[in-house]
Amino acid sequence: MGFFAKLFGNKATRDNKALQPILDKVLAAYENIKTLDTDALRHKTVEFKEYINNYIAEDEARIKELKQKAETEDLDLEEKNEIFEQVDKLEKQQLVKIEEALNHILPEAFAVLKETAKRFKENEVVEATATDLDRELAAKFDHINVEGDKVYYDNSWVAGGNTVTWDMVPYNVQILGGTVLHQGKIAEMATGEGKTLVATFPVYLNALAGRGVHVVTVNDYLAKRDSEWMGTIYEFLGLTVDCIDKHEPNSQARRNAYLADITYGTNNEFGFDYLRDNMTGTPEELVQRKHHFAIVDEVDSVLIDDARTPLIISGPTPRGDHQEFDILKADVVKLYEAQKRLVTLCLAEAKKILTDPNATQEQKNHGANQLFRAYRGLPKNNALIKFLSEEGMKALMQKTEGFYLQEQQKNMHIIDDELYFVIDEKLHSVDLTEKGIDELTKAYNDSSFFILPDVGSEIAELERSGLSDDEKVMKKSELLRNFSEKSERLHTVQQLLKAYTLFEKDVDYVIMDNKIKIVDEQTGRIMEGRRWSDGLHQAVEAKENVHVEAATQTYATITLQNYFRMYHKLAGMTGTAETEAGEFWDIYKLDVVVIPTNKPIARIDAEDLIYKTKREKYNAVIDKIQEFVEEGRPVLVGTTSVEVSELLSKLLTRKGIKHNVLNAKLHAKEAQIVKDAGQAGTVTIATNMAGRGTDIKLGAGVKEAGGLAIIGTERHESRRVDRQLRGRSGRQGDNGSSQFFVSLEDDLMRMFGSDRIAPLMDRLGLQEGEVIQHSMITKQIEKAQKKVEENHFGTRKHLLEYDDVMNSQREAIYEKRRHALFGERLSIDINNMMYDLGESLIEKFQEVSDYEGLKLEVLSTMGIDLPFEEDEFKRSKLDVLAERLFDKALEVYNNKTRIIGEKTLPIIENVHKNTQYENILIPFTDGKKSMNVVVNLKKAVENGAKEISLSVEKFITLGIIDESWKEHLRELDELKHSVQNAHYEQKDPLLIYKFESFNLFKQMIQKINTDVISFLMRANVPMQDGSQVKEQRARTIDRSKLKEQRNDLLSQAHSNTQERQVTQPIHVEKKVGRNDPCPCGSGKKYKNCHGQMEN
Secondary structure, three states: OHHHHHHHOOHHHHHHHHHHHHHHHHHHHHHHHOOOOHHHHHHHHHHHHHHHHHHOHHHHHHHHHHHHHHHHOOOOHHHHHHHHHHHHHHHHHHHHHHHHHHHHHHHHHHHHHHHHHHHHHHOOEEEEEOOHHHHHHHOOOOOEEEEOOEEEEEOEEEEOOEEEEOOOOOOHHHHHHHHHHHOOOEEEOOOOOOHHHHHHHHHHHHHOOOOOEEEEEOOHHHHHHHHHHHHHHHHHOOOOEEEHHHOOOOOHHHHHHHHOOEEEEEHHHHHHHHHHHOOOOOHHHOOOOOOOEEEEEOHHHHHHHOOOOEEEEEEOOOOOOOOOHHHHHHHHHHHHHHHHHHHHHHHHHHHHHHOOOOOOHHHHHHHHHHHHHHHHHOOOOHHHHHHHOOOOHHHHHHHHHHHHHHHHHOOHHHHHOOOOEEEEOOOOEEEEOHHHHHHHHOOOOOOOOOOOOOHHHHHHHHHHOOOOHHHHHHHHHHHHHHHHHHHHHHHHHHHHHHHHHOOOEOOOEEEEOOEEEEEOOOOOOEOOOEEEOOOHHHHHHHHOOOOOOOOOEEEEEEEHHHHHOOOOEEEEEEOOOHHHHHHHHHHHOOOEEEOOOOOOOEEEEOOOEEEOOHHHHHHHHHHHHHHHHHOOOOEEEEEOOHHHHHHHHHHHHHHOOOOEEEOHHHHHHHHHHHHHOOOOOOEEEEEHHHHOOOOOOOOOOHHHHOOEEEEEOOOOOOHHHHHHHHHOOOHHHOEEEEEEEEEOOOHHHHHHOOOOHHHHHHHHOOOOOOOEOOHHHHHHHHHHHHHHHHHHHHHHHHHHHHHHHHHHHHHHHHHHHHHHHHOOOHHHHHHHHHHHHHHHHHHHHHOOOOHHHHHHHHHHHHOOOOOOOHHHHHHOOHHHHHHHHHHHHHHHHHHHHHHHHHHHHHHHHHHHHHOOOOEEEEEEEOOOOEEEEEEEHHHHHHHOHHHHHHHHHHHHHHHHHHHHHHHHHHHHHHHHHHHHHHHHHOOOHHHHHHHHHHHHHHHHHHHHHHHHHHHHHHOEOOOOOHHHOEEOOOOOOOOOOOEEEEEEOOOOOOOOOOOOOOOOOOOOOOOOOOOOEOOOOOOOEHHHOHHHHHO
16 A cells, blocks of 8 residues: 555645646736736626636527427426526526636635735735725724725724734635635645635635625524625725624515625535525515535534434424423333343342352353343443443453354344343344333233234235225224324333433433523534434433423424535535545545645654553543643643533642633633633643634743643544544644543543554453553554444435435425415426326326216316217327317316406406505405415516416415325334334334335325316316405515424424524624714715615
């Protein structure tokens, strides 16, 4: 491998070699750009925009021409369809041309941005000729001032609530990073290399196309800060900038934020806005444009850690508060206590036998079995963990596990049958055994209280019985209800067992304000508004005796993975993506490019120190901290949980060492603690939250003392998190050091540690307190981490396959919805629905040769007679009959819409003439149900009967699609939950889910077709005059009962959430009195100029 790397170079070398010619072009262009005066420099933006627009002008004109033709000319279905196919093809071609144009202007555009940054650094005030945009900005911001025809930009302004002075000029490596982002790849850059500045290059370049650039951050503070910090540079160059997190959802201000050239925001808000847009009733309510280009900051956090996190908008569901967590909790606690007693006995017997030097081989085998049984029963038992750290015990247990895992675990039942439930800590699963079910059932008279009925065989038996059809239906209904109840009951028990055995307070979650709040395993931060899905959160709430929230029904949902895959071009930046490069490519087709640092890294990364027990490890950590403090070095101590950080704090207090603690409970103090963390002799204990998005700057004398010392108290499951922690030290060529302290009792080492490590420690005969340090051991630990990462990747991929099923259905239904919302392609959809409905009815009745049945059904659903006789029905082909029925239905429908238009138009014209109404309600009925359709008066008068029929089609189609989709999501939720029991029958739940969800989707589409066509074909206007006319605002969604949430794990959305925390925006606008002169330089009073916008 080393030979080939030398011969061909590694990936990083090859990547940077390919980027070098682009950097050379940028530097060459810079030589010309730096000679321009300020006005000419700013005018380059106008030139770039003109170049791009001219490059795509031909396609743009053709698209406009085709759309106009489809809208104004009377075309048949096929012709209209062909036109829109051409439009789609041209729009894709246009995107390719835009990329070609951007690549052509890239060197100059990057050079313009670099020179702009340089001039802001070198001048306290930058002067230029004022534009209209400058005048608007001057009315808002203190650092922009207009005097006459000149504008003055200060190089200090407020960003994130603090005054910043621009002092950055991009390095060459930052230009390389910007190029990688423009190419739609991930740029991995070390801490302190200025990723925020790097993003300005592709953001500026791609914003020139006018399609919108989204910069995505992990929290709203960063979104607001970065939009204000970098915004001034973009605005100076003539681009508009906004941040969606500053504005309320569905507001005009947020709509305007998306219309800006550059839009900042959090991943949550971008995703929620997409869902909200697909619940709107009019195009005017939409806030987002097409998804063109997004740059995701901390891309590994968003697209990997949060990839499986669905964003959900939910609402009330019938019997949502009917749950059995509190009812079954007592039984589960008894079962858990019984298992604890059993595991204690097993472990005691194993200890007695395995520490007896006179024990026979048979006795030793029995002792090993009891040890393994204790491990399968409660792997987190402290006494068990302690015993496994003794010489030879870990190796013996692993050997026993290997024996029972062979031959598809055919002998595992020998171990498991004695237990009440079995825990697989690696897979995070808990399974009840028959003994456990029997124990649970003791409290009930029904011996099958927790046993699922075999629905298939019982239904088959019912079919063979001599019962009447009505009795069979009742029995089947009772059987399915029984299965549903028991399935829910068993699921509740499993989730409660998980809560008690796998989820620890102050590790996985904390209790604050009498609510369960999840702690992010990657960062240690509290994840506000996040809930575990599938009833797990309710189980933890029941365990901790806090209020168990009611279940809700999903109205709209999408995972972040599928949201970001909608963008034409996606890029990302982070300090730690290389270890997940395979996953990025596999799921997102994103290549990871490692950008070299501006200065070589001077940090010393020492080999890991491995101890036998946690106690020895923590004592060594305290001694090392004391040593560093005496040297005058700041120390950052990284922990994996709140519990460990509090334990270390107690030990340091005992030693009299001053320190700060930063964890999920104390996150409010984060800014100040991080600010002090680089001062000489300061000790900071932090959960992994210190590893992302923080920048520790060194105080006076620290570099001379050796720099910031990083101490990791445990290896994290993910190498990325360890690298993040190391990366806090050694920024921009600073010196420093990092070292991890590990014990064999750590979770990673217990579950995934190499089989070689434990025997090696035993062979070395290490005594308590002794330590081993070797590169081979460090490599073995990294192999263990790789195992975990592979395991997590497999789990994520499997979970996301579920969402991919829903995603394909979501895309299909949202496309139908868009057509209905805008109306331009709705006539094609209506015609297709009409044809499909007729074809499905003919097919259904042709199979049983039932002409009369078809005649009755067509009359009932479509309100027309069949256009063919019985003999034609029996001898003609399906497609011929379907075509004739469609032609007849279309003819009748067109006549009906013409008559309705003629009937209603005079009334509409009269109302428009004599009132100030904008929209009116027109009642429609099909004889069974009534709907009030909103019609825009002005459009109806201008476009005539055509506008009225379009309004009816849009309103009816949207209403039926939304109601059907909501019901379909509820059925998918239930299906996802019920298929999990399939593994008991040795079946793949995912395969069953795919098959069944496809059938459900097919049924939903058929129902939509039937309901829409049936109403439209039979609809009529009951009113005779204008007396029933009512004014109506355009349709809007009642959001008062809707909740927005992020659910952890798979999108099994049965769980409610707390209200999201709404952070108040940081205001940086200029304060101007109403009667003061307007800062835009117009000479008018503020109230008569830009102040009018506030009224």
